[in-house]
Amino acid sequence: MNRTSRVAVVGAGLAGLTAAAHLRATGADVTVFESSAAPGGLVRTETIDGHRFDTGATVLTMPELIVDTLGALGISAADARERLALRPVDPSYVMNYADGTSLSVPHDAAQIPAAVESAFGADxxxxxxxxxxxxxxxxxxxxxxxxxxxxxxxxxxxxxxxxxxxxxxxxxxxxxxxxxxxxxxxxxxxxxxxxxxxxxxxxxxxxxxxxxxxxxADMDIGRGVSAPAGGMGRLGDVLAAALTDAGVRIEYQAPVRALRRGSDGSVTTVVTDTGDGVDVDAVIATTERDATAALLGSGRRMRTLQYSPSAVVVHGLVPEGMTSRWRSGHHTVDFGAAWTQTFAEITGRDGRVMTDGSFLITRSAVADRETFVADGLESVSVLAPTPNLISADLAWGELAGPYTAEVLRTLTGRGYPGMDELRISRIDHPRTWLRDGLPAGTPFSVAHSVRQTGPLRTANVWPSVPNLFLAGSATVPGVGIPPVVVSGGLAAARVAELLHGPEEAR
Ligand SMILES: Cc1cc2nc3c(=O)[nH]c(=O)nc-3n(C[C@H](O)[C@H](O)[C@H](O)COP(=O)(O)OP(=O)(O)OC[C@H]3O[C@@H](n4cnc5c(N)ncnc54)[C@H](O)[C@@H]3O)c2cc1C
Structure with a gap:
């Protein structure tokens, strides 16, 4: 192909942004279409009533993958680290147990044995x-x-x-x-x-x-957790800015409505709400599988997917100083006494809410007080795993408030005084995730069950559409920041192979 190849990316989450960077590195003319007004997708820092919250992913592992992505755009590792303003989260986790034991997991793995010895003994x-x-x-x-x-x-x-x-x-x-x-x-x-x-x-x-x-566990405990200054949303912001500098167009508030195909089945035109359609040589879609099928107008029968459990996530404010009475860090896992039963409840065919739950408490202010404390109030988020809507079709619109109150009461009783007085800013729950287009009402996409992992997971090539490739949590390698960043590189390599032959591919 003599002229520059035109490639469209659907979605400016981390998968789409990463794919765009690797595509741009091969010289392609890249346009990213994003429904919302900002980059980052489920990795975001939002302002709610004047306070900042990390409202999506909070545990950042393997940030070097994002540094490498910026490297594909010619940005040195030192410059990339500076732009991302990465800080070690230390401890990576605080883990509190029902019997009163607490384990602080140091960022530096070399220090973990000493921490374990003081919590659990020499053996x-x-x-x-x-x-x-x-x-x-x-x-x-x-x-x-x-x-x-x-x-x-x-x-x-x-x-x-x-x-x-x-x-x-x-x-x-x-x-x-x-x-x-x-x-x-x-x-x-x-x-x-x-x-x-x-x-x-x-x-x-x-x-x-x-x-x-x-x-x-090697990625988080073994290598240590990090956080960008200003919140997790910085990851998408930095990637998007670097892409724009490199000549990639990112169209916000431009939901893709259809991928129109030509006679050989290839996608020829990307149709958005905002324009007549953009002609393309290849597309990377970071949408969930069924959403991608809908964009193609495909009536092909596909296997039923099994989705991950979901979560209720409450974001709220507590007076600064209150949290110093908690045994907590940036990421605190508070385990209930129950364990296998808890997973049976949230993953079973007839799912229900946890009766003796385990929770993830996030205090982004530990790494970045300047961003996450305002007017004497600290932003705190609590994530309670729940069944997805296929496992339990619960009326979360009515349930989320009372359930959250119960979770906060439970945590108060477990040693987080003041948690029950959290000034609630927002509650995200399976119905809000569904409203946002996430199948089964879960933001954690397709579960990594044996039949949905590795070569058995939905592949990143779309059968019968030769120039459509997938990235993101629904395809390989899977869910979470490191896998979706990897997925962007893999999908871009597929495009390079299609357009330029195997020597361009990784
Ligand atoms: C509450 C929560 C906690 C999490 N915790 C962690 C964690 O601690 N660590 C971790 O590693 N991961 C975590 N995750 C998971 C992680 O955030 C996701 O796996 C990852 O961000 C998904 O990235 P993605 O690019 O595949 O998809 P997304 O981030 O969903 O991006 C897809 C983008 O595509 C856009 N889009 C969709 N349809 C269209 C369309 N038709 N046209 C144009 N644009 C479209 C969407 O608006 C979105 O911006 C968490 C997620 C949530 C929600």
Missing amino acids: SAHGVVELLAWLRNVYDAEYDVFIDRNYRGLADLTDTRTRRAAAELTRLGALGGLTGAVSRFVADERLQRAFTFQALYAGVPPHRARAIYAII
């Missing part, structure tokens, strides 16, 4: 050293071969590289159950929770997850 500390090394081995065996890789068919699945990696994962015991694998290193059930609860980030109950999901 646990010894086990944790080995556990951290095992987690890193799982990561090393898995990442390049099974996560950051475009599969081109059966040959890739059976080649030497894949077989070696699979053999290594087998040797590490990573193909068995997650809890069993972790319990080989740490006998204390509380510590097992600390290293397995992350499976829920992938939409899978820890006791049913494969040990390959231990990679998430």
Whole structure:
């Protein structure tokens, strides 16, 4: 192709922005279409009644993936880090248990054994050293071969590289159950929770997850959590600004309504609310699978997907100083006494709200007081996992208020005085996520069950539409900031291969 290729990206979440950066690096003429007025998608910092809140993702792991994305636009790592203003979150987590124990997980993994020793004793500390090394081995065996890789068919699945990696994962015991694998290193059930609860980030109950999901614990506990100054929304803002500087057009408030196809089935035109249509050579869609099918007007029968549990997230204000009475950090996981039962409640066919819940409390002010404390009030968010709307079709419009009050009362009783007086700014719940177009009312997309993971997950190529590729949490490798950033690079590599041949692809 002699002229510059025109590529459209649907969605300016982190997947779309990353895809756009890698596309631009190949010289393509890139336009990103975004329904809303700002970049970042589900990673955002919003102002509610004059106060700032991280209203989407809060736990930032592997920020170097975003640094690398900026690198694709010619920005040095040092410059990228400066623009992102990354700060270590230390401790990465505070974990509070029903028996009163508290574990502060230091950002620096070298300090974790000492923290574990003071919370759980010397035996646990010894086990944790080995556990951290095992987690890193799982990561090393898995990442390049099974996560950051475009599969081109059966040959890739059976080649030497894949077989070696699979053999290594087998040797590490990573193909068995997650809890069993972790319990080989740490006998204390509380510590097992600390290293397995992350499976829920992938939409899978820890006791049913494969040990390959231990990679998430390496990403957060093993490598430490970070936060950008000014809040999580900075990630999208910095990426969008760098893209604009590099000549990428980002059209906000421009929802894509249709992907019109030509006679060979390829997408020829992207139709938006704001214009007549833009001619394209290729498209990357970061929409959920069924939304993408709707844009194509496709009536193709597709397999039923299983979605992750959802969440009620309450954002509110407490007087500054009140939080100093809490055992808490930037991210606090407060575990109920129940465990397997909790996951049965939120992931079962007949789901219900947790009876003895575990919660994630976020205090972004710990990393950035300037942004998240105003008029003597600190912004606090509490995330309570819930079933999605397929699992439990609950009337959240009426339930969210009373349920939130119950959660806040529970947390007050668990040692967070004043939580029940939280001045509520906003409650997000499964019905609001559904209203925002998220299937099953969950922002956590398609669960990573065995049939929806790796090569079995919805692929990033769309069958029968040769120039349409997918990125984002519904496709490979999956849900969460690091996977969607990887997905953007993978989809861009597919486009490069289509337009320029395999030598341009990664
Ligand atoms: C409350 C909450 C907590 C979370 N916590 C974490 C966490 O701590 N750590 C973590 O790593 N992840 C977390 N996540 C998950 C993470 O935020 C997502 O997996 C990730 O941001 C998804 O990115 P994406 O680009 O695939 O999709 P999105 O961010 O959803 O972006 C898609 C974009 O496409 C736009 N769009 C949709 N349809 C159209 C259309 N037709 N035309 C134009 N634009 C369209 C949308 O407006 C949106 O901006 C959390 C999510 C939520 C909501």
